Amino acid sequence: MNIVIAGDGEVGFHLAKMLHDENHSITIVDPHEDLLKMLEAQTDLLTITGDSTSLSILNDAKVRKADLLISVLHDEKTNILTCALGKQLGAKRTIARISNTEYLTPVNREIFKNFGIDELVCPESIAADEIIALLKQTAATEIFNFSHGRLSLFLIRLEENAPVINKTLNDIASEFSQLDFRAVAIHRNSRTIIPRGNDRFLTNDLAYVITKPDGIATLLKLGGKQWFEISDIMIVGGGRIGRKTAGRLEKNMRIKLIEFNKERCMRLADELEDTLVINGDARDISLLENEGISTTDAFIAVTDNSETNIITCLHATMLGVKRSIALVENIEYIDIAQKIGIHTIINKKLITASYIARFTMDAEVTSIKCLSGINAEVFEFVAKSNSAVTKKLISKLEVPAGAIIGGIVRGKNSYIATGDFQIEENDKVVVFSLPEAISKVGRLFH
Numbered sequence: 001m002n003i004v005i006a007g008d009g010e011v012g013f014h015l016a017k018m019l020h021d022e023n024h025s026i027t028i029v030d031p032h033e034d035l036l037k038m039l040e041a042q043t044d045l046l047t048i049t050g051d052s053t054s055l056s057i058l059n060d061a062k063v064r065k066a067d068l069l070i071s072v073l074h075d076e077k078t079n080i081l082t083c084a085l086g087k088q089l090g091a092k093r094t095i096a097r098i099s100n101t102e103y104l105t106p107v108n109r110e111i112f113k114n115f116g117i118d119e120l121v122c123p124e125s126i127a128a129d130e131i132i133a134l135l136k137q138t139a140a141t142e143i144f145n146f147s148h149g150r151l152s153l154f155l156i157r158l159e160e161n162a163p164v165i166n167k168t169l170n171d172i173a174s175e176f177s178q179l180d181f182r183a184v185a186i187h188r189n190s191r192t193i194i195p196r197g198n199d200r201f202l203t204n205d206l207a208y209v210i211t212k213p214d215g216i217a218t219l220l221k222l223g224g225k226q227w228f229e230i231s232d233i234m235i236v237g238g239g240r241i242g243r244k245t246a247g248r249l250e251k252n253m254r255i256k257l258i259e260f261n262k263e264r265c266m267r268l269a270d271e272l273e274d275t276l277v278i279n280g281d282a283r284d285i286s287l288l289e290n291e292g293i294s295t296t297d298a299f300i301a302v303t304d305n306s307e308t309n310i311i312t313c314l315h316a317t318m319l320g321v322k323r324s325i326a327l328v329e330n331i332e333y334i335d336i337a338q339k340i341g342i343h344t345i346i347n348k349k350l351i352t353a354s355y356i357a358r359f360t361m362d363a364e365v366t367s368i369k370c371l372s373g374i375n376a377e378v379f380e381f382v383a384k385s386n387s388a389v390t391k392k393l394i395s396k397l398e399v400p401a402g403a404i405i406g407g408i409v410r411g412k413n414s415y416i417a418t419g420d421f422q423i424e425e426n427d428k429v430v431v432f433s434l435p436e437a438i439s440k441v442g443r444l445f446h
Helices: 010-020 033-042 055-060 076-089 106-115 123-136 169-175 213-222 240-249 262-271 285-290 306-318 331-339 348-360 435-445
Strands: 002-006 025-030 046-049 068-071 094-097 119-121 142-146 151-157 181-188 191-193 206-211 232-236 254-259 275-279 298-301 323-327 344-346 365-370 377-382 403-410 413-416 428-433
Touching: 002 010, 002 076, 010 025, 010 033, 010 348, 025 033, 033 046, 055 076, 068 076, 068 348, 076 094, 076 106, 094 348, 119 348, 123 142, 123 240, 123 323, 123 344, 123 348, 142 365, 151 213, 151 403, 181 213, 181 403, 206 213, 206 403, 206 428, 232 240, 232 306, 240 254, 240 262, 254 262, 262 275, 285 306, 298 306, 306 323, 306 331, 331 344, 348 365, 348 377, 377 435, 403 435, 428 435
Parallel strands: 002 025, 002 068, 025 046, 068 094, 094 119, 232 254, 232 298, 254 275, 298 323, 323 344
Antiparallel strands: 142 151, 151 206, 181 191, 181 206, 365 377, 377 428, 403 413, 403 428
C-alpha cells in the first residue's frame, strides 16, 4: 500500500516506522528538517520537508497515487485541510487526527466525509474511554474489549501470591477441564514470549490473556487479583483527557481535579458541574495529603509532562492509592514506568496507531490494539470466504511462530481457541502478534 503520512513529530514517526515494518511504501511529510534527517539515518523512508497544506508539497509526495493519506499533526485544522486537499488530488482514503470531540457525532462525521475526510481519530477521546474502562475493571492492569465484550484482552501483573506462579500452562489446563480464557503472551525482563504448554508463570510476569466473560472471575483468582470498587478519584491535569474523563465520571463518582494553570482552572470550574477543581502543583506531596489522597481509590495523571505524571503516580501509590494511571508520551519510558510500580500506562501515540493501523491491512480488521510496554499488537480479524484460516483446524494452520490465535466470536457466541476448533466464514478471530508475524497472519485471513 502507498501511504503518505503528514506529521510534526513523534506520532507521525511512530506510525511511519510501524507501517514500514509491514512492507508498505511510506512517504512522510514534516516541517522539521532536523527531525527528518534523524529519521532518514534510522530508516530508508522517503521524507519531504514542508507544509502538508501546500499543494506543491502534496504533489511532491505523489499524494495522487496514495492509497491512504494520514494527517496526524498536533493542529487539527491543518489535518483537516491536508486531508481535504489530498482527497481532491487523488488520495483514495484519508484519516485526520482531531481533538474536538464535537466532530465525532454521526451527523458531523458525514459533513467531514463530504469534505473528503474518510475517518477521524481523536486520541484524547479514546484515552478517556480506556481510562473509564480500567476504572470499571479494577483488577486488570490493562483491558481491551472485542465484539462488545464477548471476548476481552486482560493484562495482569503476577505477584508472589498469584496461584499460577511456577505453574505451566499444561498444569493449569489439567486442573480445569474447561478454560474460558487463554494466555497469549508473557512479558518478562523486557522480552515477550508466546507461551506454549511447558512455559511457566513467574513472579512479576505481565500476562496477556484472552478471556470470555464467564472466565473473568477464575482468571482474576488465578492471577491473585481482586476487584475493588472505585468511588473517589483524583485527576491531575485539566487538559482534554482530564476534562473528558472528569466530565464523564462526575455524576457517579467523587472527583477532584488538580490543575496548575489558574486560568484553565477557572474554565474547568465553569464547565464541570460536580467536580472539585483545585489550583495547585500535584508534585507537592503536602497538597495531595491535604486534599485527601489517603482516602482516594484511583489517581489519574494526564498532564502534558510524562515525568510529572510518573512522579505523581508514584507518590500516590506510596501514599496508599490502589490504582494509578499515567499518561506517558515518551514510549521509551513505558517499560520503566511499569517496572517501578505504576499500574497502568496510557500513550496517545499507541492509541492513534491502534486506530489507524486497521486501515492498512489487506485482511478485514474490526479492532486492533497496540499494546503499551511491548512491541506487539492484538487484532480482531474477520475470516473471509475461502481464506486459508477457514480451510483447516486451528492445529493444522500455519500460524507464524510470533503469533497465536486467542479466541473466536461467532454471532452472539464466543469461544476460546483450541487446536480442534474450525474457524468459519465471517467469524471474528482475535490474534496476538509480534511485528515480524503481522503480514503473515494477515495473509491467513485475506
